[in-house]
Amino acid sequence: MKYNNLLIETANNMVQKGKGILAADESNPTCGKRFDSIGVESSFENRNEYRDMLFSAEGIEKYISGVIMFDETFRQTTTCDQKINFPEYLSSKGIIPGIKVDTGAKDLAGFKNEKITEGLDGLRERLVEYFNLGARFAKWRAVINIDDTLPSLGAIEANTHALARYAALCQENGIVPIVEPEVLMDGSHDINRCYEVSCQTLDILFDQLSRLNVMLEGIVLKPNMIISGLSCSNQASIDEVSNLTVKCFKEHVPDKVAGIAFLSGGQSSDIATEHLNAMNKNHSDLKWNLSFSYGRALQHNALNAWSGKNREDGQKKLMERAKNNSLATMGKF
Ligand code: 13P
Secondary structure (H helix, E strand, C coil), X not given: CCCHHHHHHHHHHHCCCCCEEEEECCCHHHHHHHHHCCCCCCCHHHHHHHHHXXXXXXXXXXXXXXXEECHHHHXXXXXXXXXXXXXXXXXXXXXXXXXXXXXXXXXXXXXXXXEEECCCCCHHXXXXXXXXXXXXXXXXXXXXXXXXXXXXXXXXXXXHHHHHHHHHHHHHCCCEEEEEEEECCCCCCCHHHHHHHHHHHHHHHHHHHHHCCCCHHHCEECCCCCCCCCCCCCCCCHHHHHHHHHHHHHHHCCCCCCEEEECCCCCCHHHHHHHHHHHHHHCCCCCCEEEEEECHXXXXXXXXXXXXXXXXXXXXXXXXXXXHHHHHCCCCC
């Protein structure tokens, strides 16, 4: 394939030891919810200023290999005198620009309480444009709900099929697909149920990726960790989470995959770091680097410290989190 070497190089850079990905691709409605929590209006200018605060934190490139952006941000510029497009600005710091290309999870027709992620129509043309604007990786998030009877096989198949079609289109156009099948942590299920559903989802996902000729050396997997449901009365320990997560991936993720970058999924910032650290500390025999692609767990403290005006405080908090997670990718936190 035309872009094989580029894809492999980009994917390896994204998951290099000591670095991870900053997920700053909140859609405008999600960004609105985050800004509501600090009493800041979610205007075009404020979103631009917030992203500028994050991306221009001095030295962030020591810990961050790539940034995922939303379409609006991808077309915005730095807010200093020199207005530089964000993709170009990040590239100049050695950070790979990434773009969220799914258009969100909608109700899956025929299935109660299950979602299907949309965005395939016109995707090839959008990817060509994003590549020309500097994107070298993309993200598509599928959500899988757990309850007493869910997920259905139909929902897992539909979502993983869409992920595979997205991934193939990305690779055709020189863009590394972040493949994100998120098994949600909402619910009262225990860790074993999360393990069972995550293993099943990964099996079906890799079957779909293989059927659609996706090159595994040129993808980054962005999964959930194997954890207890948020409202489960028996919360698994750090070691249980780390051991069961590693077991799940060893048994259900092919060695060829370039790397794994976890989502934080609603875990607290501290716990998300501790889980990643324990995995890397206690398991040295892994085929892939285990890294992070956190949104909330990297930004939460920075957003609160910034509160619409305190740039330096926000940047300091972001740097603390990024550094701790960088150490966690080496099991040295
Ligand atoms: P969280 O780390 O907040 O789950 O966000 C990561 C992400 O990109 C979800 O798609």
